Amino acid sequence: ITKHLQQLDMESNGKSVRQDGKPVSTDTGPVIWGGVGCNGQHAYHQLLHQGTQLIPADFIVPIVSFNPVSDHHQWLYANCLSQSQALMLGKTLAEAETELRDKGLSEDEVQKLAPHKVIPGNRPSNTLVVERISPRRLGALVAMYEHKVFVQSVIWGINAFDQWGVELGKELGKGVYNRLVGSEEAPAEDASTQGLINYFRGRHRG
Numbered sequence: 001i002t003k004h005l006q007q008l009d010m011e012s013n014g015k016s017v018r019q020d021g022k023p024v025s026t027d028t029g030p031v032i033w034g035g036v037g038c039n040g041q042h043a044y045h046q047l048l049h050q051g052t053q054l055i056p057a058d059f060i061v062p063i064v065s066f067n068p069v070s071d072h073h074q075w076l077y078a079n080c081l082s083q084s085q086a087l088m089l090g091k092t093l094a095e096a097e098t099e100l101r102d103k104g105l106s107e108d109e110v111q112k113l114a115p116h117k118v119i120p121g122n123r124p125s126n127t128l129v130v131e132r133i134s135p136r137r138l139g140a141l142v143a144m145y146e147h148k149v150f151v152q153s154v155i156w157g158i159n160a161f162d163q164w165g166v167e168l169g170k171e172l173g174k175g176v177y178n179r180l181v182g183s184e185e186a187p188a189e190d191a192s193t194q195g196l197i198n199y200f201r202g203r204h205r206g
Helices: 002-013 037-041 045-050 072-089 093-102 107-117 135-156 164-181 191-203
Strands: 057-062 125-130
Touching: 002 135, 037 072, 045 072, 057 072, 072 125, 093 107, 125 135, 164 191
Parallel strands: 057 125
Antiparallel strands: none
């Protein structure tokens, strides 16, 4: 679902000009990424918790697993809730210091390490709980996100149904291809691209 939402949101609302031709006055089209929660904990969750940018997050979790193994699903569900809880509550400096003292660290170690364990908290997230992952519920999720994207485009006054930024890359791609295969000898519009074309042509075999 993440890849679908990337196209849905970033391609639809990644615009800087309103339908009336005037520049937008706010940020539009968020950068979207995501994946399986357990993997995310060891990839980008660190950025969500302690990064310098405020990044809203959606957690999508089913109650019923299609592959019940012992209490694995309970642990997965618990980790989902605890991650959203951590984003909300965070950890203060005083809490970090107390935690480290309780672990027996010296006061010097506490003062050095505690600032690094502070988590701001108050970071927005939604936890979307579904009974199980099924075609009907997946469709409902997609419909919800589609509605969100459309409503945002109306509020911002942008057209969610064109992709002129993508078209420019396609147009330039024809000229780059022709230079790669040698059917066009005129140099590229910029030295950087021409240098990369020359590098390819000097080393490619086939």
